[in-house]
Amino acid sequence: MNTDIIDQEPKLLPGDLAIWFFIFMELLVFGIAFISYAVVRVQNEEMFNQFQLTLNTELGAINTIVLITSSYFVVRAVHTIKKHGDYIGCSRWLYAAVAGGGLFLVLKSFEYYDKFSAGISLSTNTFYMFYLSLTMFHFLHVILGMIILLAIAIKAQRGGYSASNHIGVESGASYWHMVDLVWIILFPLVYVMR
């Protein structure tokens, strides 16, 4: 098959249409949360700048790289099943992506442990309220994404997907990339920009 041929018709969305409606809804919620953070910051600039310095930017950056790499593994999984029909290879890439998600959760838990040990909670101040609620909401999405990817990896390992039937892999991949996309904005917004 010549992949250089440019189709006249637009491509279909990768994966199931239903997952895309779910993704759009999630993005809407995260978008409102990010804008709320930025708007509330206008009235509390000094406080936000002061307490932002207490965040662990190193861990934030490492976690960004971990999520990007995990997303890259998912791209490889989709490629492996789509182009080669290699379901075992696909499942291995997906397990690697799930491990990446696990590492993200572990590093984030260290960060939370550090904050909670210092007596910081949602009610400490407005900055920490946003920091904790935004990152914890994202944390929950990482867990959900990992569950989805794990289910797909197990099905792939059992030969449930092929070169002609991989819509499930693409659906899970799209959700995982959404989790990555959201973090790409969350990291500079909450940890770096001042």
Next chain:
Amino acid sequence: MKSYYNIHTIWIALILLTLSTYAMGALGFSGLPIVIVLLLTAAIKGVLIISEFMELRGVSLLWRVIMYGWLWTVILTIAITYAITI
């Protein structure tokens, strides 16, 4: 094969852009020009994820408008709020 190679390049580019964001924070850079650079970096990363990782390049205009519209609305609104305060 060509697109396969591009995915590696995009992965590396995303990591390098993340390191540049981290470096600006670690060096204590602040102010509106820096905020704009950081937001543009995030926007470039977002575009790469949407077009290459999510594979939305070439899908119907409606889906691209929704995804890129979300990205740029969020980025521009954040930029405006920082422009007000700085």
